[in-house]
Amino acid sequence: MASEVAGQIIGGTMGEVLIREKSDSNIELGDLLVTGTKESFTILQVFDIRYGSQIPELTRELAAGLILEGRGERVNFLDEALRNYRVVMARPIANVTGNTVRTPKRLPPFFSTVRHVTNEDLRFLETDPRGKVFIGNVRSGSKVLDIKVHIPGEEMFTHHVLVAATTGRGKSNLVKVMLWSIIGTGKFGVLVLDPHDEYYGRSGPGLKDHPEAKRFVRYYSPKPPPGQNSLVINISSIEPEHLEGIIDLTDPQREAIAIYRRKLGNHWVENIIKGVVEEKVPERSISVLQRKFRVALGVYYEDNQFKTNNDTFSVSSGASTLDQIVSDLVSGKVVIVDTSRLTDEGELLVGSMIANKVFSRYRDAKGSDDFRHLPPVSIVIEEAPRVLAEDKIVEGDNIYSTIAREGRKFKVGLLAITQLTSVIPRTVLTNMNTKIILGNEMALERSAIIQSAAQDLSTEERNIASLDKGEAIVSSIFTRFAVPVYTPEFEKFISSARNVKKDAELVVE
Ligand SMILES: Nc1ncnc2c1ncn2[C@@H]1O[C@H](COP(=O)(O)OP(=O)(O)OP(=O)(O)O)[C@@H](O)[C@H]1O
Ligand SMILES: [Mg+2]
Incomplete structure (x- = not known):
């Protein structure tokens, strides 16, 4: 230049x-x-x-x-x-x-x-990239410079990240590139709830191609490739609070659930699905719950047996899956959960169950020696307004809003991906201390992002509207100013990353 x-x-x-x-x-x-x-x-x-x-x-x-x-x-x-x-x-x-x-x-x-x-x-x-997450190269307008931008991972992940853009501007691509840069470090546990099955790379390039993937990437899918894990979750692991903000419930339905949980312990879901009648619970509430569980879990009871229309929720197996996922996260792995075969509610429920489990693991460990050794965990959620929109958290917190509010103390953070920022409450947005803003032609969305950014972006309206694929602005309390970046296309990035690695190895030899 x-x-x-x-x-x-x-x-x-x-x-x-x-x-x-x-x-x-x-x-x-x-x-x-x-x-x-x-x-x-x-x-x-x-x-x-x-x-x-x-x-x-x-x-x-x-x-x-x-x-x-x-x-x-x-x-x-x-x-x-x-x-x-x-x-x-x-x-x-x-x-x-x-x-x-x-x-x-x-x-x-x-x-x-x-x-x-x-x-x-x-x-x-340019800083020492160790312990940091690669975001992209600095950009001047549409010219890409030779300067790489890395943000300290522990701080960034635990203070939450928002990735916002209109569809197709490169949100998932960016997150894939970010995750690639930390795989193998063992310093972070990252849970990716993947409704489009696009992160692992089942049938194309993906995080599975990382040289350290064998040790540091775990894939849970209803149809896992050889060597990976089945996503089977036993319905006895479901707790009433997992449903908050995920499945719409009326007060009588909540009361019914509380009665079943109290009387039948872990078997409460199973008994509702089966239609076992409990005293003081109106039959109507039960049949409504049966229907809701059938939609969310795909599990129902017919001809005297449990049936399922997906392979994820099970009455008989999958009792240890959640523990397995949490232990993967705790050992610094990237865990990709393929929820592409589930309904929206099913996916969010799986996410909610894992997130609850991780959060309690970390909250319970807080203050102990164990806690200091636990790696920070970040939960990547696509289309985040499904759980973070105002109307999802008015009735009480769901696990995601709880994490947004107090996860930082327990080293658990959210990486929320969204096309709509305006529906996420300000209290949640201001807690997300790193915002990665990609192109957005909707003025309302731009202003919601700008108003909650870490730096004054009031003059950035026009720039944000004109960003091309992969072009972003990183506004973070961990950068001194809002840095314009370009994140490379994943496929190109990983082939060059591999070359760089080879060069580095040559130098060492
Ligand atoms: N930095 C980039 N350079 C060139 N092409 C890119 C870049 N980022 C993404 N693309 C291409 O744009 C397309 C959309 O990218 P991506 O899926 O990441 O968008 P998205 O914002 O996640 O979209 P959606 O809202 O639909 O999830 C992909 O086909 C990808 O190959
Ligand atoms: Mg996407």
């Missing part, structure tokens, strides 16, 4: 520095510009561009008319770079002196020149 002069500051305010663009410097929306010396400089980010002209508007209209009507061969004064130009609006986002980065509180000198950012300027963002 050229380090020549790209423009000159001609006025403005702290929030909007005006720069006249040098005619050939191709400044784009989102570009990072630099003013100052190599040792001490200010980074500015472009958020809008307009035309500027020395020629009065009427004259420009006349000149355009002459050209359009074929009488304007000689109207060349308009081309002059001196008289017509572009004015760039940019916001100072960081003052850098050596390795110290500060939020700008002074305007850069009047009339100072600006240039495009270079790799050298941003070296301070």
Whole structure:
């Protein structure tokens, strides 16, 4: 990237520095510009561009008319770079002196020149990647720089992450890349609830292709490939609180559940499905619950036997699956749970059961020696409003909102992926201290994200609307400013990651 002069500051305010663009410097929306010396400089980010002209508007209209009507061969004064130009609006986002980065509180000198950012300027963002999660490369507009952005994993995961974008902008791709970068470290347990069966890579590239996958990636699926695990969960592991915020229940239904649980212990679900009548419970409540369980679990009772229309919930097997998953997480693995064959409610219930189990394991260990050795756990949930939307948590917390609120104390965090940020309550959003914002053309969604971001993104509206696939803005309490990044496409990333690894090994040998 050229380090020549790209423009000159001609006025403005702290929030909007005006720069006249040098005619050939191709400044784009989102570009990072630099003013100052190599040792001490200010980074500015472009958020809008307009035309500027020395020629009065009427004259420009006349000149355009002459050209359009074929009488304007000689109207060349308009081309002059001196008289017509572009004015760039940019916001100072960081003052850098050596390795110290500060939020700008002074305007850069009047009339100072600006240039495009270079790799050298941003070296301070490069840190030792150990214990960190790779997010992508720094981006200036749509130009990808050679600087990799890593965020400390323990802090980021336990303070929750929100990944927001319209469909198809690369949310799942980004999360796959992030997870790839931590597999094999054993430092984090990550649970991925995967409704589209796209993370493991059953029939294409995926996390299974990681060189350390054998030891550090576990896949639970109703149809597991050889060597992986069956996702079978015994219905006796279901507790009434697992249903909160997942299955809509009325008060009489809740009461009925409480009675069954008290009287029949672990066999409460089974007996409801079977239709065993309990005193004080109206039959109607039971038949409604039977229907709800049939939808969520796929389990019903017919011809004197239990039947199931999926292979996940079982009356007879799967008693140790949840414990197995929790123990995988505790030993620093990425656990992918393929819920693609379940109904929405079934999937969320499985998630809720695992999340509850992990959370209680960590909460119970808190304060003990054991706790210090437990790795942080992050729970990746796709289409998060299904459990985090306002109406899902009004009646009381479900496990996800509990984790969003107090998980940090217990080293358990959420990584919530969403197309809709606006339906998630502010209290939950403000607890999510890292937001990875990909392209979004819906103004309402952009403003919900911007309002809850860790940095002032008020000028970023237009940038967010114009982000292409893989282009993101990372706003986090763990970055000094909102960093524009590009996350590579997973397939390309893993082939280059493998090459890098080979190179590194060669050096060692
Ligand atoms: N960084 C990238 N560069 C190029 N292509 C990308 C990038 N990220 C994603 N894609 C492509 O865009 C498509 C959609 O990506 P992805 O599935 O990650 O989007 P998404 O935001 O998760 O969508 P959805 O909301 O449907 O889940 C994929 O086919 C992927 O190959
Ligand atoms: Mg996706």
